[in-house]
Amino acid sequence: MDISLIIAVAAVAIISVFLSPKANSNNAFFKGHSPGGKPPGLLILTFSQVTTWIFARSLLNAAILGFYYGIWGTLAYATYYLSFLTGAKIIDSVRFEHGFNSIQAFLTDRFGSWGTRCYNFVIGVRLISEVFANILVIGILFGVAGSTSYTAAVALFAVITLVYSMLGGLHASLRTDLFQMVLFLILLGGLTILVLTTGQLTSATLMFKSFVITDPGPVLILVALLQIWSYPMHDPVMMDRGFLADRETTRKSFYHAAWISFISIVLFGCFGIIAGASAISGEAMNAALLRLLGEMPMLMFNIILVISAMSTLDSTLSSSSKLVAVDMKWVEPSLTNGRITMAVFVLLGLLLVFVGNKDLFSAVAVSGTASMYLAPVIFFSLWGKRTDIPLWSYLSCFAMALAGAALYFTESSGHTHLLGESHKYTKLLWISLSVLAGGCLLFWAGMMSKHQHPTLTETTV
Structure with a gap:
């Protein structure tokens, strides 16, 4: 064969x-x-x-x-x-x-x-x-x-x-x-x-x-x-x-x-x-x-x-x-x-x-969680056509998604047990829900802050 x-x-x-x-x-x-x-x-x-x-x-x-x-x-x-x-x-x-x-x-x-x-x-x-x-x-x-x-x-x-x-x-x-x-x-x-x-x-x-x-x-x-x-x-x-x-x-x-x-x-x-x-x-x-x-x-x-x-x-x-x-x-x-x-x-x-390094092969599974920082970008900036989302909302969302991906990786590989003893996919579901909801909340908060402080200018990076 x-x-x-x-x-x-x-x-x-x-x-x-x-x-x-x-x-x-x-x-x-x-x-x-x-x-x-x-x-x-x-x-x-x-x-x-x-x-x-x-x-x-x-x-x-x-x-x-x-x-x-x-x-x-x-x-x-x-x-x-x-x-x-x-x-x-x-x-x-x-x-x-x-x-x-x-x-x-x-x-x-x-x-x-x-x-x-x-x-x-x-x-x-x-x-x-x-x-x-x-x-x-x-x-x-x-x-x-x-x-x-x-x-x-x-x-x-x-x-x-x-x-x-x-x-x-x-x-x-x-x-x-x-x-x-x-x-x-x-x-x-x-x-x-x-x-x-x-x-x-x-x-x-x-x-x-x-x-x-x-x-x-x-x-x-x-x-x-x-x-x-x-x-x-x-x-x-x-x-x-x-x-x-x-x-x-x-x-x-x-x-x-x-x-x-x-x-x-x-x-x-x-x-x-x-x-x-x-x-x-x-x-x-x-x-x-x-x-x-x-x-x-x-x-x-x-x-x-x-x-x-x-x-x-x-x-x-x-x-x-x-x-x-x-x-x-x-x-x-x-x-x-x-x-x-x-x-x-x-x-x-x-x-x-x-x-x-077999850990990286396992880590490929967390890419979907890391990508979720882009969901608010798609909902608000792309499909919603909002141009008033501040940079801090974007960077905060990015950091939160990476933290969620890292948490899933450590939980699924048994390095941590912060989320209890439930199945790894149940943990992934709660992490994904949290990242998605949290990211959208960050974008909404950033949009509201722009409306409340219209004279503030975006910091140049």
């Missing part, structure tokens, strides 16, 4: 390299334009949105949540993909109602340089963690941490993906996303049919966990419904794709990505549900699936994970180069600097993998 997986991965990698035309302009590298200067069409943009958000860690999480919490756990993770609907509204407002060409430009207009500093910090950490997480998943598929096969798989995967990403930048990422998404859908469809023919996927299996509102699965659904308002705005990969095409194409790509992603995540999560419903006491999910389905379906299962990791990594690298060169303006936006930036982000990801 390992040999078959290696051959399959090598084939996908080689095709991806051949599909990556060398970028000869900044528009191709940073904006995804074709050699003729055309932006991506609806199909490419939609499939790119889907495949870059259905990454390896997401698929594993959907399956693992299904394994432990049944259909409710899988539905909870799928709920996060409704972020495409809120993301469509965010992009439409930023670009076509307010007239800005990036999220950073909007935040600078509203909150000055500190507006973008806070935002760039959050998305920079997210990009590095995504590079790390997707490389780490590949290593796990091929061997035990520290083994020769593990090290070789991690290094080769990172290098191959870096090579074709450096060749064509965002344009190459869009082209390979189309190929990788088509292959993903074929494999997912084939795997679903195989599972259906075995009779393992039944209504009884899907409902092996009953619905109890206080159970972790339903609680996580509520958490997702709170976080999807701000989650898309802190994801640079999704936001970058919102500034590539015309208004109608962009809007449709987000809407189609929402339902395709939701269905794909639920289908993949069902494999975890099957394993959870039939697992022997103490049996791991992969072991249960291998016993229930056999080697061929498990090979397809692992190939899907590899494809999703590759498609996400190349897009993450494209967004990283754009963040540093175009949005943050740390370097001149040239092809050379863009490629160097990609290499730096891969090296940072590899460093975290080989250092063995």
